[in-house]
Amino acid sequence: MANEDIIKTWVQDRLKETSSGYSIKQGNLSKEGAREWMPALYEAMIHASKSQNNERGSADFTYIAHGLEENQDYLIIIETKPDVSNLINIQDGRLLMDPKSTKEYAVNGAVWYGKSIQKETQAFPRIFALGVAGNYTRQKISAYYVNETGGIIDVPDTEAFAEFSDSQIDEYYRVNVQHKTPKSELRAEQLADYSEKLHNDIRSYTSLKSEEKAPLVAAILLAIHSKNLSLNMLNGSLSYHNNDGVLIFNAIQDYLDQRKREEPDFNDEKIGVIMSEFAFIKTTKPLYTPVNDLGNHSPLYQFTSELFQVYQSVKIGDDADLLGDFYSEFVKYGGTDGSVLGIVLTPKHITGLMSDLIEVGKDDYLLDPTTGSAAFLVAGMNRMIKQIPKDEHYERTFRDIVANRLHGVEMQRSIYSVASSNMILRGDGKSNLSYGKFQDFKLKSQITGQEPQGTMYARADSFTKVLMNPPYSQGKKAPEIMFIKHALELMSKGGKLAVIVPISVFVSGGKEVTATKFKEFKEWLLTNHTVEAIITMNLQTFYPTATQTVIAIIRAWEPQEKKKTKLVNFIDDGYSVVPKKGLIPNGSQSAKRQKLIDVVVNGDTATPDFMMPIQLTVDNEWVHNAHYTNPDKPSDADFLQAVADFVAFKQDMILHGKDYLFNDQSR
Known part of the structure; x- marks a missing residue:
């Protein structure tokens, strides 16, 4: 089989696997010609030769994707080359269209065909031109959109052709050509818009401190959730006994007290901390004082009115971290990114991914040592709940999960109240959230009788899964490696930990960690545990904080010995930064996420540019780019x-x- 026939076979196999099942046999794919398949396309190629000699051209593959959502047709043109170095030729950011480039490079040739077709006919207003180069085991795909006038738009690279199938093409076009918000992000965008408005209103009508803003939202949402509060109860009284803040506070207190009475396993230790963090709403006069601009209602009335609508968005089974999103917005609009305290909340697509990477299950005991807004616990709980069989034991299993299997530790009081409220809003008031420093959190089996005051004890004998994003930039006070070490000490043999940290943690140990201390940590890790994977993430994952991060997957209390570690390059994760919108999926994220899970969890093989199995030592490098050399000329x-x-x-x-x-x- 000739070299180019190999990559063409790969293309046909992948097209057949799409939901639309494109194939020559099915009659919905044309190979090297379209005279009988689509006469209009054949006629449009009359002067399209890649030699640019005015002769007829013939693309390697062409097909029509029929968008199922918008009822639009898209012409897909695919050109192939047997060597990855012949994928694309760009100079100064410009795709070259000279005859040498269009003949020798797959993308350049495909785009040439697209531009030539648009010049000859108006029959194909939407064209995607794809270049595919490589062989059956290693290949790259790059794509451009060609509009009606022959103009081109660079669109994200893909893993195969799922994005160019009938079921996904409309969304891919919306996001990458029209630059609209992905449908999956519309609610998040609306929430961000409301968060900005709410923050501005709080700033205009109150004098709250930055750290009081997220608890304010949590308090109002909890009061709404309690069913003890209706909007017409907030009458703008200025009395210290029944002002709007007191009414909201009492609604929450009554609700939590009722939960405590009716549910023996309800974790009431958190109530005192939550209510103390909410107490300011009773005494902050600008919150409950009527304002003429608000129709002579108090700011609390206005905020509650609008949050009644937001409350409808909170439901079990949704990984979106509503209060976490609010918190992130308030931190941003408050003029700080939280870096002073090392507070960097984890994006929701990362919490769900990490939960999948360690396969959190309904029988696990899950710990988040640095709980934040409880986004990891939300993701883990949702994954657990989805695994419960729909039988007569469902309710019992559900209660077991929310009462016994979700554990967290948080040392910032305001964030702790947000986390606790978040879990209650999700249907769980029983998760075992502890308030204090994680280093003071121990198993009962670790009790010696010499523990200092403030020591907290886990309600689980040990933990089978850990999800964590340790505080950044803590230096000597609490380097990330100490969080990882302590978390592993709390785990059962064979349990799995997923942690996301700055890449420096696995290169040098992190801020102010000496070379000796780092080497000791690596030796301890390899001697006692197995580092299964270290995944280099998108540089923009924590946008706008420009911190390069990695996710490490570690199996507890099973020594590394001769087992190799999967070092993965997941920089291209299908998420891109869009001005004024932030980090959003570009339409290729699902396929790329599945590839990562297949390689890390399911044991699929991958090319070295994506994953390299490496025997880790205390002296070698622990990240992908230190071992990978690009073979392409x-x-x-x-x-x-x-x-x-x-x-x-x-x-x-x-x-x-x-x-x-x-x-x-x-x-």
Whole structure:
């Protein structure tokens, strides 16, 4: 089989696997011609030769994707090359359209065909031009959109062709060509808009501190959830005994007291902390004082009125972290990213992913040592609940999960109240959330009788799963490796931990960790546990905080020995930063996420550019890019771009007084 026939076979096999099942046999795919399959396309290719000699052109593959949502048709053009180095030729960010480039590079050739078709006919207003290069085991795909005038738009790379199938093409087009918000993110976008408005209203009508804003929202949502509060009860009284703040506070107190009376396993230890964090709403006069601009209602009335609508969005089975989203927005609009305290809340697509990577199940005991807004516990609980059989034992299993199997620790009082409220809103008031420092959290079996005051004890004998995002930038006070070590000490043999940390944690140990301490940690880890995978994540995962992170998957109390670790490059995760919208999926995220799970969890093989199995030692590097060397030969354009980048870098350094970097002798 000729080299290019191999990659063409791969293309046909992958197209057949899509939900639309494109194949020549089915009659919905054309290979190297379209005369009988689609005469209009055949006629449009009359002058489309990639040699640009005005002769007829013939694409390797073409098919029509019929969008199921918008009833639109899209022409898909695919060109193939047997060598990855011939995928695409770009110079200065511009796709080259000279004859050499269109003949020798897959993407350039596919785009040429698209532009030629648009020049000849108006029959195909929406065209995606795809280049595929490589062989059956290693290949790359790159795509462009070609509009009616022949203009082109670079769209995200994909793993195969699922995004260009009937069921997904409309959404892919909406997001990457029309630059609209993905449907999956519309609620999050609406929530962000409301969070901004609410924050501005709080700033305009009250004098709250930054750390009181998220608890305010949590308090109102809990009062609504209690069914003890109706909007017409808030009458704008200025009395210290029945002002609007007191009415909201009492509604929450009555509800939690009732839960405590009716449910023997309801965790009442959190009630005192929650209510003390909510107490300010009773005494902050600007909150309950009527304002003319608000129709002579109090700001609390206004906030409650609008939050009644938001409350309808909170439901079990949804990974969205409503209060976490509010908290993130308030932190952002408050003029700080929380980095002083190391508070970096985990995005919801990451909490769900990590829960899947360690396969959280209904029989697990799950711990989040740094609970934050409880996003990990929400994701874990939802995954557990989905696994409960719909039989006569459902309610008993559900109660067991929410009462016994969800555990967390949080040391910031305001965030602790948000986390506790979040779990109650999800139908769980029984999760075992402890207030204090994680290093003071121990198993009952670890009791020696010499513990200092403030020591907390877990209500589980040990933990089978851990999900965590330790505080960043804590330096000597609490380096991330100490959180990881202590969490593993609380786990059962064979349990799994997933942790997301800055990449520096697994390169140098993190901030202010000495080389000796880091080496000791690595030795302890390999001697006692198995590092199953370290996954390098998208640089923008915590946007707008530019922190390169990794996810580590560790199996507790099973020594590494000769087992290799999967070092994964997941930088291209299908999420991109869009101005004014933040980090959103670009339409390719589902396929890329599934590939990661297949490789890490299900044991699928992968090419070295995605995953490398490495025997870790205390002395070698623990991240993918330290071991991977790109085998592709650079194109002429790549070389010229590298030279241009270096010249620009050198000039920038000289302008900033760093010309000594380029002298023969160091300064």
